[in-house]
Amino acid sequence: xxxxxIQQVARAAGVSASTVSNLLNGRSGRMLPxxxxxxxxxxxxxxxxxxxxxxxxxxxxxxxxxxIVPSVGNPFWGAFARELEHAALxxxxxxxxxxxxRDPERESHYxxxxxxxxxxxxVLCTSLPxxxxxxxxxxxxxxxxxxxxxxxxxxxxxxxxxxxxxxVGGHLAASHLTGLxxxxxxxxxxxxxxxxxxxxxxxxCSAVESAGLAVADMTLxxxxxxxxxxDVEAADVGRRAVHEIFAAADxxxxxxxxxxxxxxxxxxxxRDLGLQVGRDVSVVGFDDIILADLYDPPLTTVRQxxxxxxxxxxxxxxxxxxxxxxxxxxxxxxxxxxxxxxxTAAPPVN
Amino acid sequence: xxxxxIQQVARAAGVSASTVSNLLNGRSGRMLPxxxxxxxxxxxxxxxxxxxxxxxxxxxxxxxxxxIVPSVGNPFWGAFARELEHAALxxxxxxxxxxxxRDPERESHYxxxxxxxxxxxxVLCTSLPxxxxxxxxxxxxxxxxxxxxxxxxxxxxxxxxxxxxxxVGGHLAASHLTGLxxxxxxxxxxxxxxxxxxxxxxxxCSAVESAGLAVADMTLxxxxxxxxxxDVEAADVGRRAVHEIFAAADxxxxxxxxxxxxxxxxxxxxRDLGLQVGRDVSVVGFDDIILADLYDPPLTTVRQxxxxxxxxxxxxxxxxxxxxxxxxxxxxxxxxxxxxxxxTAAPPVN
DNA sequence: TATGGTCAGTAAATCGTTACACCAGATTGG
DNA sequence: CCAATCTGGTGTAACGATTTACTGACCATA
Numbered sequence: 220x221x222x223x224x225i226q227q228v229a230r231a232a233g234v235s236a237s238t239v240s241n242l243l244n245g246r247s248g249r250m251l252p253x254x255x256x257x258x259x260x261x262x263x264x265x266x267x268x269x270x271x272x273x274x275x276x277x278x279x280x281x282x283x284x285x286x287i288v289p290s291v292g293n294p295f296w297g298a299f300a301r302e303l304e305h306a307a308l309x310x311x312x313x314x315x316x317x318x319x320x321r322d323p324e325r326e327s328h329y330x331x332x333x334x335x336x337x338x339x340x341x342v343l344c345t346s347l348p349x350x351x352x353x354x355x356x357x358x359x360x361x362x363x364x365x366x367x368x369x370x371x372x373x374x375x376x377x378x379x380x381x382x383x384x385x386x387v388g389g390h391l392a393a394s395h396l397t398g399l400x401x402x403x404x405x406x407x408x409x410x411x412x413x414x415x416x417x418x419x420x421x422x423x424c425s426a427v428e429s430a431g432l433a434v435a436d437m438t439l440x441x442x443x444x445x446x447x448x449x450d451v452e453a454a455d456v457g458r459r460a461v462h463e464i465f466a467a468a469d470x471x472x473x474x475x476x477x478x479x480x481x482x483x484x485x486x487x488x489x490r491d492l493g494l495q496v497g498r499d500v501s502v503v504g505f506d507d508i509i510l511a512d513l514y515d516p517p518l519t520t521v522r523q524x525x526x527x528x529x530x531x532x533x534x535x536x537x538x539x540x541x542x543x544x545x546x547x548x549x550x551x552x553x554x555x556x557x558x559x560x561x562x563t564a565a566p567p568v569n
Numbered sequence: 570x571x572x573x574x575i576q577q578v579a580r581a582a583g584v585s586a587s588t589v590s591n592l593l594n595g596r597s598g599r600m601l602p603x604x605x606x607x608x609x610x611x612x613x614x615x616x617x618x619x620x621x622x623x624x625x626x627x628x629x630x631x632x633x634x635x636x637i638v639p640s641v642g643n644p645f646w647g648a649f650a651r652e653l654e655h656a657a658l659x660x661x662x663x664x665x666x667x668x669x670x671r672d673p674e675r676e677s678h679y680x681x682x683x684x685x686x687x688x689x690x691x692v693l694c695t696s697l698p699x700x701x702x703x704x705x706x707x708x709x710x711x712x713x714x715x716x717x718x719x720x721x722x723x724x725x726x727x728x729x730x731x732x733x734x735x736x737v738g739g740h741l742a743a744s745h746l747t748g749l750x751x752x753x754x755x756x757x758x759x760x761x762x763x764x765x766x767x768x769x770x771x772x773x774c775s776a777v778e779s780a781g782l783a784v785a786d787m788t789l790x791x792x793x794x795x796x797x798x799x800d801v802e803a804a805d806v807g808r809r810a811v812h813e814i815f816a817a818a819d820x821x822x823x824x825x826x827x828x829x830x831x832x833x834x835x836x837x838x839x840r841d842l843g844l845q846v847g848r849d850v851s852v853v854g855f856d857d858i859i860l861a862d863l864y865d866p867p868l869t870t871v872r873q874x875x876x877x878x879x880x881x882x883x884x885x886x887x888x889x890x891x892x893x894x895x896x897x898x899x900x901x902x903x904x905x906x907x908x909x910x911x912x913t914a915a916p917p918v919n
Numbered sequence: 920t921a922t923g924g925t926c927a928g929t930a931a932a933t934c935g936t937t938a939c940a941c942c943a944g945a946t947t948g949g
Numbered sequence: 950c951c952a953a954t955c956t957g958g959t960g961t962a963a964c965g966a967t968t969t970a971c972t973g974a975c976c977a978t979a
């Protein structure tokens with residue numbers, strides 16, 4: 220049974236290939252139940268499976284969703300990929316996963332690769348402020364859902380974005396620290412020109428101000444411009460940032476990190492310096508990866524509802540599948556949640 | 570420029586489609602340089618990209634490698650996926666990533682899905698002792714490379730396996746602990762019927778014996794049989810195992826965990842009990858995920874050379890691409906390396 | 920001038936599926 | 950009773966590439 224085609228099924232069932240095709244595509248309305256049964260049985264008997272390539276060549280459609288993440292090396296993206304795959308599977312879709320390593324060129328490369336493969340729906344996790352490098356493909360009909368990247372003013376009009384409210388998240392993190400009595404705070408992030416950082420930092424600042432404090436310095440880890448840090452190296456960013464920040468006079472007692480990996484790096488750096496997290500210094504992360512709870516001390520963090528976000532993304536794709544007419548895009552902002560654990564406490568009295 | 574076909578390129582270059590195709594497929598031997606140039610320019614001018622579906626329908630070949638991992642939620646698999654993708658990209662291949670969640674049914678589902686998509690090469694990360702559920706597709710010509718799963722006696726004959734030597738790994742871990750003076754050791758693992766566990770436990774036992782000690786009990790976390798633990802939940806396994814083991818009299822001073830996620834769970838569990846890792850109890854993991862080094866204390870672990878393994882897997886696939894004749898499979902066992910960090914030390918003198 | 924051999928490139932037949940147009944026979948309506 | 954409608958399908962032309970077999974044109978040899 221090397222390869223069984225629709226023709227063989229047709230012959231076995233005593234009908235034409237068209238009829239088999241009609242059944243396969245849900246056009247079984249005008250069809251005798253007996254015929255339907257004969258075909259169904261023939262399919263089962265022969266173990267027939269439609270040839271995707273032929274089908275796609277003919278229709279130009281695929282039931283595959285492309286997912287481009289910065290790096291599955293970062294557990295946050297791994298977890299999200301898992302959730303998205305789960306949601307897609309439930310709708311009969313498959314997910315094709317790619318790592319951009321936050322490199323715009325790789326990002327473009329993958330988008331084109333996916334397009335060539337017939338994929339017309341892509342969930343893109345990017346922090347790039349501009350989507351210009353993809354505009355030409357979007358114009359051709361690519362349906363793009365951006366994740367973890369709020370919509371920007373000059374995005375192509377059909378783009379849908381699903382994200383948390385970063386401003387709220389940054390605010391939650393910082394106000395948690397000010398509420399505990401911290402008065403000197405720092406925001407740690409790589410210098411990626413990330414739209415998330417902007418929002419989170421904004422929320423951070425507003426919380427600091429509304430606590431009647433001066434906005435603390437944000438550490439711009441400029442080394443990142445020379446050799447861009449991937450998500451895996453995010454931990455290094457945090458670690459190195461800490462070494463620099465705490466070498467200066469009057470170091471902060473509270474740190475908000477751009478994500479959990481960076482936060483873990485921050486914790487590691489503090490330990491290098493003989494400081495104890497959750498006592499000498501409080502640390503807040505972002506994402507709530509599995510390891511946040513596993514760490515010592517468990518990490519206080521701003522949780523992203525990835526499961527819900529994944530479902531939203533798939534729902535968006537399913538509802539527009541195969542539609543050629545361009546609807547204007549939408550932007551969904553979900554509210555993040557602060558998860559308080561052991562890495563934060565009142566500042567030392569000294 | 571909605572869609573540009575090979576015909577349009579041919580017309581633009583003033584040749585037939587066949588000639589364009591010949592150039593595209595490296596048959597440019599008998600072709601005037603001038604013609605070649607005209608075609609090349611036409612391709613660039615029109616932005617032509619061959620239609621994959623058509624190409625595949627005609628040739629029956631794909632340059633896509635399927636990768637099935639237990640769960641990208643586990644950073645180890647995320648890191649491996651990244652490495653494999655990197656190696657594949659360098660050879661002009663793409664990687665299609667799927668999560669089996671260690672569920673044999675999902676595993677089969679994905680293999681068939683990939684097969685239908687025209688994928689003929691799959692890297693399968695599974696711990697199942699048997700590959701019977703895939704035999705029928707392997708017979709049809711699927712080339713399977715198993716990863717992190719040593720070859721088994723009754724595997725289909727064409728299967729290639731790439732793995733570390735688990736016996737050596739288990740031995741390294743345990744003899745490190747006995748060398749530090751530990752005399753009561755425990756091996757912690759979920760009860761997954763994993764071929765890895767068998768090997769690692771065997772190495773563990775041999776090391777214990779050659780140190781002149783009695784083989785300690787292996788903790789079979791039987792709860793896993795009822796509700797199978799995915800890789801993400803591996804940490805819970807470790808944590809719960811510790812609570813149970815250390816409730817008994819005469820608890821061990823050294824623990825070897827089946828992987829790093831479980832080891833981190835073990836550390837978390839020890840902390841729950843007020844014990845200090847690297848002082849009261851020593852812990853050794855397996856894999857060397859990024860977080861092992863980031864943890865507090867940094868985790869001693871047995872490293873898998875995933876980068877090298879990924880390259881081997883791709884090399885295997887590239888060298889046999891499109892070959893119909895079945896060569897007998899091979900099995901490659903790499904030597905793991907012990908990375909000593911702060912989670913292990915001499916046992917307390919008490 | 921036959922004969923044959925390169926050279927450079929082309930025509931046409933696929934690959935497996937889909938979808939539009941069509942059709943024969945039965946039923947209905949006025 | 951004739952035309953219109955419905956029922957349950959079928960025939961066929963794509964979709965875009967690859968590949969085998971072939972064709973003129975040109976050159977060399979005997």
